[in-house]
Every structure is written in C-alpha cells, then in structure tokens.
Amino acid sequence: MRDLLVEKAQLERLILSTLMMNLIFKTLQSRSQLAEEESRDWKHLSEKLREHEKSREHLANLRSMVELQVRLRKNETIEKELHEQIKNETQRWRGVLTRIIAVVKCLAKNILSFRGKNENLEDNSKDNFLGLIEMIGEFDPIMQEHLRLIKGKEIHHHYLSHKIQNELITNMSLKVKNVIEKIKKAKYYSVILDCTPDASHKEQMTLILRCVDVSRILVKIEEYFIEFLNVENTSGLSLFNELCAALDSLGLEINNIRGQGYDNCSNMRGRHQGVQKRLLDINPRAFYMPCGSHSLNLVICDMANSCVKEKSFFGACQCMYTVFSNSTKCWSILLDCLDNLTLKSLCTTRWESHIESVKAIMSQVGKIREALLKVADLTDDARLSRDARLLATHELSSFEFLLSLVIWYDILYNINSVSKSLQSETMHIDVAVKQLKELVSFFENYREVGFASAINSAKEIASNIGVDLVFPERRQTSRKRQFDEIANTEREPQTAEERFRTYYFLVVVDIALLELRTRGLMLIVIHLLTLRWNQSLLMLPLFLAVLAAYLYCYGISGDDHNYEA
Incomplete structure (x- = not known):
C-alpha cells in the first residue's frame, strides 16, 4: 500500500516526458529526413530545421503534444481513474494516521497506559488505545470506514498494533529530543x-x-x-x-x-x-x-518529629481522617455535619501539604467533634467507636490540642507559601534568598510574640465550642534533699502553660530556625557568587566565611579540587 502512495505531480511529469519523446522523435510513419537520419551538415542545418518544422509529421506530433498537455491540465487522461484512486487512498490513510497519532499524544500527555490484556477490537475488555480508536469511530466517518475494513478483513495493514504504537512514540521522542541541538x-x-x-x-x-x-x-x-x-x-x-x-x-x-x-x-x-x-x-x-522545596519539606519533618507531643498531634489528625474514611456511612455523617472543607489525609512525603488537614480541623472543630460522637454511637465496630469517642472527648476537647492547631497552621501556612514560590518557573535566585530571609524573620518574630497571639486565637475557638481554657496540670514530683544540699536552691516549678511553651512551642520554632539557617546557606552562597565584585569587595570576608562553612558542611575541601577563577 505504501508503494501506491505516490504524488500525482511526479506521475504526470513522467507520462508527459515519455509521450513527448515518443511522439516527436520516434514516430513510425515519419517521412522527415531529419527525424530518421542523423545530420552532420552544420552549414545547412538551419534549412533542414525549417523543412522539418513544415513537415506533416512534425505538425501532427506537435498537435498531439498540445492536446496531451490540455488533457493533463483538465485531468482527462486515460489514467484519470487511477489518479483519483491514488489520491483518495492517500487522503484516507493520512486521515487515519492523523487520528492514530492524536490518540497516542493524548495517552502520552495524560500518562495513561496504551495496552491491556489483548489487542482485539471485538473484545469488550480492550485497552485504552483501541478503546479511544473505537470511540472516535462512532462519530468520525474516516475511522468508522477504517474499522469496518478491519473487521471485514478487507485490509491487512491497519496500523493499530503495538509495534506501530511503539514506532510512533519513538518518532515523537526523537522530535522532542531536538532540544538537544539547543543545548549543544x-x-x-x-x-x-x-x-x-x-x-x-x-x-x-x-x-x-x-x-x-x-x-x-x-x-x-x-x-x-x-x-x-x-x-x-x-x-x-x-x-x-x-x-x-x-x-x-x-x-x-x-x-x-x-x-x-x-x-x-x-x-x-x-x-x-x-x-x-x-x-x-x-x-x-x-x-x-x-532542591529548595525539598529542604523546606525536611525542615517541617524535623520539626514534627522533635518531641512526643508533636508526633501525637499529627497522629490524632490522621486518626480523624481514618475514622471517617473507614466506611461510606461514616463519611456521609461527616459530610452532613460539615459545610465547606472536608478532612484530608496526611501526605507522608510532602509535609507542607499538612496545612490542608490542619486548616480543615481548625476551622470546624465543633462540627467534627459532633460528627465523631455520632459515629461512636452509630457504628457497630467497637474499636472504631472507641477511637471516635476518644478523639471527641480528649483531643478536640483539650485546649492544648486547639493551641497546637493554631501554632501549626501559622507555621505551615508561611512555609507552604515559600515552598510554592520556590517551585515557580520564573523564580530568581535573589527573590528566593529574599523569601528565605523573610521566613527566618517570621520565625524570629513568632518566637517572641507568636505564643501569645496563638493563645488568643485558641481561646476564641475554645469559647465557641465550650472547651475549658486550661492546660492539663501534671502532678508535681518531689525529690528528697540530700544532707549536703543548700536550702532553697531548687528550681522554681513551672506552670502548665510555661511548660507547654518551653518544651513544645520553643522546641518547634528553634528547630525551624536552626534548619532554615543551615539549609538556606546554599542559596546565600550562590547569591553572593552572582554579585559583581566591584560592588561586593566589602562583603568579601563574609563571603569567604560563608563559603568555607558550606564547603565544610558538604565535605568539599580546597585540597580535593582546583577551582579556577
């Protein structure tokens, strides 16, 4: 079939040149001496040419050539039907291949599989590629005719096999890899x-x-x-x-x-x-x-694993989602109680995405607690009922948990905003350094005034749902004083609020500051490298100190490599 797909213009030129040679120089009944015999009389050649032009055979052949040119222009030759057949067949195969390539591009762009268990068009469990081809055939006459010919076994080469799919994908990849020339x-x-x-x-x-x-x-x-x-x-x-x-x-x-x-x-x-x-x-x-975003992700990971209370906090958030997603009945109870946001599962890799889960819980604490109590009363699963009741009466009824929601929402919101900005295609190194510095400034300021503002927000939430504004008190342990100890030298006991601030809030914020200053050092080094030396001579000692710290952190010493200026 591929051999028949020839261009009409090439065929016409071949027929025209052949007929012209036969008509002019190979006429069997020609009586012209110049057409039959060779001439070496160059002196009288012009006379012989004039005689030949007036001959009956030359005029007849010239008339036939002109008539052939007219018929070719009007497409009235004896090969007219063959030309039409080749033209129609060419257009049909171009249309079929165009649709097949469109299906390949659609599956590749959406990262969908091409093949399934079989490659039979008449099987109901066909793969994605053949399924899309059949769907197009329901509305497109070209593909509909192509499928009819295949099912009727009127054609053998249908271009729907897995080998053709792989060949098209390979050719597309070669087209995409033309960017290598730009890189070179x-x-x-x-x-x-x-x-x-x-x-x-x-x-x-x-x-x-x-x-x-x-x-x-x-x-x-x-x-x-x-x-x-x-x-x-x-x-x-x-x-x-x-x-x-x-x-x-x-x-x-x-x-x-x-x-x-x-x-x-x-x-x-x-x-x-x-x-x-x-x-x-x-x-x-x-x-x-x-990777800047991955570095921020590791910052949050270290913060969330810094103490037992933080692990318990995110464990409770995930447990709430697990309780409601256990069955469709539990999830419908949750949807009946909530108006806007639904609970989200915690992602194990993208820690900054935890803000979606924390935001949904913080903005609808009372409604989620009501839904948990309904699940505890209606479910037949004893373990599920126990988990739902504990979450409703313990975590969501604790002022300490509400305060943790507010603190983590403030932290995750700011980190997530910077993380999304760092992933922008138009992000520049100076803007990235500026945003990291602003994030460090936020944590420095949040360390001083953030705890008080978080308590005020938590108190507002607690008052709306009827939660007591108190921290759980721990039993004060007493130690026997030794005989050689000086009286009144023991540390003054802290209140529950002070212990929460010291062993929870300050731990989270201090780890964030330490990790940001350590992991953000790389961007600062690159930013200093991009500065013009005539504008940064005064910063040269600082630059060398920062660069030495970075090289020490990543194990790169001046003895191992010879860096050229």
Missing part, C-alpha cells in the same frame, strides 16, 4: 535528577536539562524534560553511571555541566559517595544546588 548550541547546561518508583514497582529516574536558549532574539533560560531512565540500583555510583550513559547517548559533554540539582537523599547529596561528589570529582565546575 548553548554549550553549558545543568542537570536535574529525581528518582521515584512507578506503578510496576520499578525505580525510574527523571533526567531534566536546563540551559540558556540562545537561538532566540530574547535570550531565555529553558528547562527541558529529556527522558525516564530505568534504574536497577539506587546507590550513588549506579545513578552516576546512568547519568553518564544518558549524556553520552545524547552527545553531551559532561565537562560542560555547570550545575547539578537533586534532593537531599544521601545517595544524591552525599559528600563522600553521592552523585554530586562523583560528578565534582570529574568536573569541579558542576556546582551542586539542593
């Missing part, structure tokens, strides 16, 4: 890697390249997703080898890397055997930059 033209680039398991429990590593697009009039920084890399071993050496093999297959020089960005996992950022260390051993100019 820019010469210098940065690499971004991240690993995650897919649905088939196979580890895949995404390869993203970032460069300056100099092919446009307006120079712009672009970021391109290249491909997924199948990874069997997630060690630093294995990931580094996969990166080198991928760059070599793309024809990119590893010495042209000027930046590398990964998450904060030990196999990526490890200062001895991580990917960034192995790349720096080969290319000292490949400056390592940890």
Whole structure:
C-alpha cells in the first residue's frame, strides 16, 4: 500500500516526458529526413530545421503534444481513474494516521497506559488505545470506514498494533529530543535528577536539562524534560553511571555541566559517595544546588518529629481522617455535619501539604467533634467507636490540642507559601534568598510574640465550642534533699502553660530556625557568587566565611579540587 502512495505531480511529469519523446522523435510513419537520419551538415542545418518544422509529421506530433498537455491540465487522461484512486487512498490513510497519532499524544500527555490484556477490537475488555480508536469511530466517518475494513478483513495493514504504537512514540521522542541541538548550541547546561518508583514497582529516574536558549532574539533560560531512565540500583555510583550513559547517548559533554540539582537523599547529596561528589570529582565546575522545596519539606519533618507531643498531634489528625474514611456511612455523617472543607489525609512525603488537614480541623472543630460522637454511637465496630469517642472527648476537647492547631497552621501556612514560590518557573535566585530571609524573620518574630497571639486565637475557638481554657496540670514530683544540699536552691516549678511553651512551642520554632539557617546557606552562597565584585569587595570576608562553612558542611575541601577563577 505504501508503494501506491505516490504524488500525482511526479506521475504526470513522467507520462508527459515519455509521450513527448515518443511522439516527436520516434514516430513510425515519419517521412522527415531529419527525424530518421542523423545530420552532420552544420552549414545547412538551419534549412533542414525549417523543412522539418513544415513537415506533416512534425505538425501532427506537435498537435498531439498540445492536446496531451490540455488533457493533463483538465485531468482527462486515460489514467484519470487511477489518479483519483491514488489520491483518495492517500487522503484516507493520512486521515487515519492523523487520528492514530492524536490518540497516542493524548495517552502520552495524560500518562495513561496504551495496552491491556489483548489487542482485539471485538473484545469488550480492550485497552485504552483501541478503546479511544473505537470511540472516535462512532462519530468520525474516516475511522468508522477504517474499522469496518478491519473487521471485514478487507485490509491487512491497519496500523493499530503495538509495534506501530511503539514506532510512533519513538518518532515523537526523537522530535522532542531536538532540544538537544539547543543545548549543544548553548554549550553549558545543568542537570536535574529525581528518582521515584512507578506503578510496576520499578525505580525510574527523571533526567531534566536546563540551559540558556540562545537561538532566540530574547535570550531565555529553558528547562527541558529529556527522558525516564530505568534504574536497577539506587546507590550513588549506579545513578552516576546512568547519568553518564544518558549524556553520552545524547552527545553531551559532561565537562560542560555547570550545575547539578537533586534532593537531599544521601545517595544524591552525599559528600563522600553521592552523585554530586562523583560528578565534582570529574568536573569541579558542576556546582551542586539542593532542591529548595525539598529542604523546606525536611525542615517541617524535623520539626514534627522533635518531641512526643508533636508526633501525637499529627497522629490524632490522621486518626480523624481514618475514622471517617473507614466506611461510606461514616463519611456521609461527616459530610452532613460539615459545610465547606472536608478532612484530608496526611501526605507522608510532602509535609507542607499538612496545612490542608490542619486548616480543615481548625476551622470546624465543633462540627467534627459532633460528627465523631455520632459515629461512636452509630457504628457497630467497637474499636472504631472507641477511637471516635476518644478523639471527641480528649483531643478536640483539650485546649492544648486547639493551641497546637493554631501554632501549626501559622507555621505551615508561611512555609507552604515559600515552598510554592520556590517551585515557580520564573523564580530568581535573589527573590528566593529574599523569601528565605523573610521566613527566618517570621520565625524570629513568632518566637517572641507568636505564643501569645496563638493563645488568643485558641481561646476564641475554645469559647465557641465550650472547651475549658486550661492546660492539663501534671502532678508535681518531689525529690528528697540530700544532707549536703543548700536550702532553697531548687528550681522554681513551672506552670502548665510555661511548660507547654518551653518544651513544645520553643522546641518547634528553634528547630525551624536552626534548619532554615543551615539549609538556606546554599542559596546565600550562590547569591553572593552572582554579585559583581566591584560592588561586593566589602562583603568579601563574609563571603569567604560563608563559603568555607558550606564547603565544610558538604565535605568539599580546597585540597580535593582546583577551582579556577
């Protein structure tokens, strides 16, 4: 079928040239001497040409040639039906292939599987690809006719097999990989890697390249997703080898890397055997930059695991969601009591997303407590009834838990805002440094005045739902004084509010400040590197001190690498 798909213009030129040669120079009944015999009499050649032009055979052939040209223009030749058939067949296959490519693009963009258990059009449990093809055939006459020919076994090549799908995907990937030419033209680039398991429990590593697009009039920084890399071993050496093999297959020089960005996992950022260390051993100019959003995520993770009360707080939030999501009956009870926000499950990887769960509980404490009591009375599950009643009478009836809701909402709201800004495509390094400094300033100010403002907000919530505004008192333990101890030297006992502020609030805020100052150091170093030296000579001692601290933290010493100015 592919051999028949020829262009009409080429066929017409071939027929025209053949007929012209036959009619003019190979006429069987020609009586012209010039047409039959060769002539070497160049002196009288003009006379022979004039004689030939007036001959009956020449005029007849000329008339036939003109008539053929007219018939070709009007498409009235003997090959007219063949031309129409080829033209219609070409248009039909172009329409079929256009729709097949559209289906492939749709599935690829939405990250949907192509194939299922079988590839039979007449089977009801067909895969996504054939299902979309059949759906298009219900409304599109071209695809409807194509499916009719397939089911009637009138054609053998239908272009719906898995081999054609893979071929189209490969050709599309080659088209996408044309950005490699832009990267080669820019010469210098940065690499971004991240690993995650897919649905088939196979580890895949995404390869993203970032460069300056100099092919446009307006120079712009672009970021391109290249491909997924199948990874069997997630060690630093294995990931580094996969990166080198991928760059070599793309024809990119590893010495042209000027930046590398990964998450904060030990196999990526490890200062001895991580990917960034192995790349720096080969290319000292490949400056390592940890992911800013992942760093903030680790800050929240450290804060949430700093003491037992914080772990119990998020455990209670997750337990509330678990109670209501246990059955459709429990969830309907929750929906009947709530007006706006529903409970959200806590994400185990994105800690800043916990704000959605905390916000839903804090804004509807009374209604959630009412729903928990209804579940405890109506459910037949003894364990579920016990959990619901304990949450309603213990956590949601405790002023200490309400205060924790307010504190964590204030913290998560500010961190989540900065985290989303850092993930913006238009984010600049100076803006990122400014936002991190503002976040540190927020925690410094929140350490001084945040506890008092949080208590006021918690008191307002507690008064609306009828919760006592008191902290649970602990029994004061007494210790026997030894004979050599001086009287009246024991520490003055703290109140319940002071203990909560000292062992809960200050612990959370101080860990946040420590982690932000440590993890945000990298952005400050890069910001100082981008300053003009004639504007930053006075900051040179500070810059060297910060740079030395960063190199010490990441295990990079001046003896290991020779950095050029």
